[in-house]
Amino acid sequence: MGRLRAKSDYENLRNARISENQARLASLGLEKTASDLHSIISSTKPIKTPIRKYQKSIYDRTCLRRSDRLKGKPADPKLTLTDKIGLSERTRPMPRRLFNRGDDEEETRPANAPFLSIHPSELQLPPDVLARRCDSKSRGSVYNSILGICCHFCRQKKLCGEEDCKRCGNGDIDQPCIGKTDCSVCHSSNGILCRACLKVRYGEEMEKVRNNKKWMCPHCIEDQGLKPFWICNSSICLKKRKIAPTGIAIFEEAREKGFKSVAHLLMDKLKQAEGRRSQS
Known part of the structure; x- marks a missing residue:
């Protein structure tokens, strides 16, 4: 019985606080403001983000492909x-x-x-x-x-x-x-x-x-052996050597380390790698 009475007292106290809070909100007019905001939001239409149409950049007026099929011209059967x-x-x-x-x-x-x-x-x-x-x-x-x-x-x-x-x-x-x-x-x-x-x-x-x-x-210089470890550092040639392309950021690395170019930096790295292989 004591536990049921304690629970009833707690519920009565909680309901009393809820009533006080609702009365306070009503005196401040916050309930009306909230209802007005809900009505405004429900009445307004969602803003649609405009979709930009893709426009191909034209660098000059020369056609890139001169196929008659792409131009819509019929093929000459003769x-x-x-x-x-x-x-x-x-x-x-x-x-x-x-x-x-x-x-x-x-x-x-x-x-x-x-x-x-x-x-x-x-x-x-x-x-x-x-x-x-x-x-x-x-x-x-x-x-x-x-x-x-x-x-x-x-x-x-x-x-x-x-x-x-x-x-x-x-x-x-x-x-x-x-x-x-x-x-x-x-x-x-x-x-x-x-x-x-x-x-x-x-x-x-x-x-x-x-x-x-x-x-x-650089290809001919390497073929004739005029500069040891001198290679072409284009992505095509590096991939043929099974080396990852260097990217753009390597130029900053070469300049910070005092090298004349990316090729000179790679030449130094290849020399060091060859030296480590010979010592091991």
Whole structure:
């Protein structure tokens, strides 16, 4: 009986406190305010986040793919398979084609001036594109699938930002791109580097490379054994060596440690790794 009475007293005290609190809230008008807020929230419609429409960035006015099927044109039934292959090869770069410099002698065409057999109208660049071409001298700021030369490291097929480049500025396909390097030994795509990648990744200046007619790319330097532990640090070449690509942040590490470029830092790491293997 004592426990039931104690419980009843507790419930009475609790109910009395609840009544006091409700009376206090009613005197302050908080119950009405809460009900008003609930009504406002229930009456308002949820705000919908606007969905942005995807817009493809257009870098220039040259079409990236020139397939008649993509343009919606009907296929010509008279064209044979051989004709179709010939049409597709008209715009294909041919870096090993003989290159005539104006005299009677012909030599191997440089990799930074690949041969293109295309209609002259496709080489005409709009004035706004030409105005933006020199905004960035390091890699160039205008992508062009026809005149642009692909860098071996950054793989950006952009027009160079050099003011005197006749290929990127005037559309002269018989002239080399002076904003891209060309290896004097292999004349291949492995030796094509833009100004920024040449400086940051290998510690060389474009002006010196341009004036050096015997300049060799990192691949040829390694093949001839001129610099021990000197390798190409592009992601393509590092993956072939089963080495993880270095990324962008490694340049800060190379600069903080006093190295001239990323290639010099990797060369030092490879030397140290070889020394540890020989000692073990």
